Amino acid sequence: MSQIRALIVDDSSVMRKIVERSLRQAGLDLSVVEAGNGAEALGVLDGNSVDLILSDINMPVMDGLEFVRQLQGIERLRGVPVVMITTEGSESNVVQALSLGAKGYIRKPFTPDQVKEHVLPVLGL
Amino acid sequence: MTIHSLSQNTPLAAEFDRDIWTPILALSTREVFQIMLGSRLQAHESAGEPDKREFTALVGLAGSICGVLCLRCSDAAARNMAAKMLGMPAEEVGSDSWDALGEIANMIAGNFKAKLSGAGDRCMLSVPTVIVGTDYATHSLSGGETIEVVLEFEGQALWVTLELHE
Numbered sequence: 001m002s003q004i005r006a007l008i009v010d011d012s013s014v015m016r017k018i019v020e021r022s023l024r025q026a027g028l029d030l031s032v033v034e035a036g037n038g039a040e041a042l043g044v045l046d047g048n049s050v051d052l053i054l055s056d057i058n059m060p061v062m063d064g065l066e067f068v069r070q071l072q073g074i075e076r077l078r079g080v081p082v083v084m085i086t087t088e089g090s091e092s093n094v095v096q097a098l099s100l101g102a103k104g105y106i107r108k109p110f111t112p113d114q115v116k117e118h119v120l121p122v123l124g125l
Numbered sequence: 126m127t128i129h130s131l132s133q134n135t136p137l138a139a140e141f142d143r144d145i146w147t148p149i150l151a152l153s154t155r156e157v158f159q160i161m162l163g164s165r166l167q168a169h170e171s172a173g174e175p176d177k178r179e180f181t182a183l184v185g186l187a188g189s190i191c192g193v194l195c196l197r198c199s200d201a202a203a204r205n206m207a208a209k210m211l212g213m214p215a216e217e218v219g220s221d222s223w224d225a226l227g228e229i230a231n232m233i234a235g236n237f238k239a240k241l242s243g244a245g246d247r248c249m250l251s252v253p254t255v256i257v258g259t260d261y262a263t264h265s266l267s268g269g270e271t272i273e274v275v276l277e278f279e280g281q282a283l284w285v286t287l288e289l290h291e
């Protein structure tokens with residue numbers, strides 16, 4: 001398996017570290033870039049290409065749904081799989097995220113197994 | 126898992142039941158600690174213990190449930206929580222303890238509303254705010270019910286309060 005370049009977007013640095021650890025526990029060989037909100041993430045993507053994006057929804061400045069919406073408008077990023085990881089696990093949020101282009105949805109609190117179960121399929125693993 | 130249903134478009138005041146909502150709040154808290162920290166919270170015996178609420182995390186709820194969820198604990202407890210979440214020694218935890226406490230409060234609030242069927246789609250959470258120190262007071266602009274559970278994490282008390290606005 002080749003190295004996966006992942007972008008983790010969450011306003012909590014603790015949560016970004018937990019998500020990274022869960023991805024490594026899933027057996028992924030990772031290189032990680034991070035952002036604290038959607039606007040920061042778009043800036044990070046300006047200078048980096050990634051294979052996978054995991055994003056929170058409820059963040060200051062630009063939330064995760066708006067971030068996914070803007071991603072779809074950038075041609076070179078349109079095919080990058082996005083998995084939402086969030087406390088906002090209501091049905092309407094899930095439907096909205098998926099309709100905007102997200103490929104998966106994990107509700108906090110989560111186990112490393114849940115991360116593995118949702119992330120590996122979107123990477124075709 | 127949804128364990129209590131709210132009627133669509135029914136005012137919260139008509140739905141509130143302390144005997145049901147209090148154990149749901151306790152369960153929501155226990156699940157977050159079990160899943161994210163690998164810790165089983167115990168019931169807290171408070172007799173004779175000094176009140177150590179040095180850290181306070183606040184998460185606002187707006188919509189079908191309006192109010193504030195508060196998680197309060199000591200500095201040592203907040204450090205231990207961050208240490209457990211990050212898998213590192215408590216003495217190496219710096220400002221991550223604030224971040225961890227806010228995120229835990231956020232997950233408790235999200236888990237709580239998810240257990241009230243019908244609340245999830247009609248209730249939004251704010252980004253958490255963390256207050257360090259004890260010399261402050263909060264004043265709600267609208268009266269309402271308050272429920273509180275006191276649990277024990279690694280020998281230290283945690284206060285989880287849900288203040289509902291009418």
